[in-house]
Amino acid sequence: MSRMQRHFDEQDVQRVNTAIGEVEEITSAEIVCVAAASSGRYDRAEDIFGLLLGMIAAGLVWIFLPDAVPGGDTWAGYTPTTKIAFMALAVLGGFVLGTVWASHAWPLRRPFVPKSEQRENVSHAASAAFFDQSLHHTRAGTGLLIYLSMDERRAVILADEAVLEALSQTTLDTLCRDLTKLLAETDAAEALCQTIRRAGQHLEALPRDEDDTNEHPNTLVLID
Known part of the structure; x- marks a missing residue:
C-alpha cells in the first residue's frame, strides 16, 4: 500500500472527483486537486x-x-x-x-523541522504542481489548484488570472485557512470536498459557457 492510499481509498478519491465534476458543471473554472504525502525531504x-x-x-x-x-x-x-x-x-x-x-x-x-521551512516547502511544491498540471495554460485563464500536503497538514490554493479576479486573493486565503482547519476536524477527502463546494459558490461569477470543454480530468492527483 502506498503512503497516499492510507489517506485516500478508492471511495475517497471518487468523492473528490464527484465534487470537482459538480462544480465544473456550473463554472468555467478548471479545478485540479493535488494531495501529496509530503512537500520536502527534510x-x-x-x-x-x-x-x-x-x-x-x-x-x-x-x-x-x-x-x-x-x-x-x-x-x-x-x-x-x-x-x-x-x-x-x-x-x-x-x-x-x-x-x-x-x-x-x-x-x-x-x-x-521549523514551521517556516514546512510552510516554504509546501508553497514551492504547490507552485510546481500548478505548472506541472498546466493550469497556467487554460484557454480562459481559469485554472484553480487546491494543494494539500499530508505530512505538514498544510494547504495552498492557487488561481490563474480570471479566477483570481473573480474570487480575490482574500477569498482564496480564507478558503485555504478553512481547508487547513477542516483537516483537524475531518478526513482529508471530506475536507477537500467541502472546500471544492465552497469555492464553487464563489465561482458562480465565472459561469460555464455553452461551448466550454473540460481541459483537465476531474481526477484527484495523488503524489507519494
Whole structure:
C-alpha cells in the first residue's frame, strides 16, 4: 500500500472527483486537486534524529555493556581503544538506524523541522504542481489548484488570472485557512470536498459557457 492510499481509498478519491465534476458543471473554472504525502525531504531532520538516537545508544552501551560481560561490572577491564570502538559503533549504529527510521516516519522528523521551512516547502511544491498540471495554460485563464500536503497538514490554493479576479486573493486565503482547519476536524477527502463546494459558490461569477470543454480530468492527483 502506498503512503497516499492510507489517506485516500478508492471511495475517497471518487468523492473528490464527484465534487470537482459538480462544480465544473456550473463554472468555467478548471479545478485540479493535488494531495501529496509530503512537500520536502527534510534530510536535516533525519540526521538530527539519527544523531540523537546515536547518543542514546552510546549512553546505553556505557551503562549496560560492562554488566553484560561475565565477571565485569565496570569499564576498568577494557583498554581505551576498546572503549572508543564500542562507543563509536554505538553512535554509528544509532545514527544509521535513526536516519532510516525517521525517513519513513514523519512524526520522528516533525519536531526538528521549523514551521517556516514546512510552510516554504509546501508553497514551492504547490507552485510546481500548478505548472506541472498546466493550469497556467487554460484557454480562459481559469485554472484553480487546491494543494494539500499530508505530512505538514498544510494547504495552498492557487488561481490563474480570471479566477483570481473573480474570487480575490482574500477569498482564496480564507478558503485555504478553512481547508487547513477542516483537516483537524475531518478526513482529508471530506475536507477537500467541502472546500471544492465552497469555492464553487464563489465561482458562480465565472459561469460555464455553452461551448466550454473540460481541459483537465476531474481526477484527484495523488503524489507519494
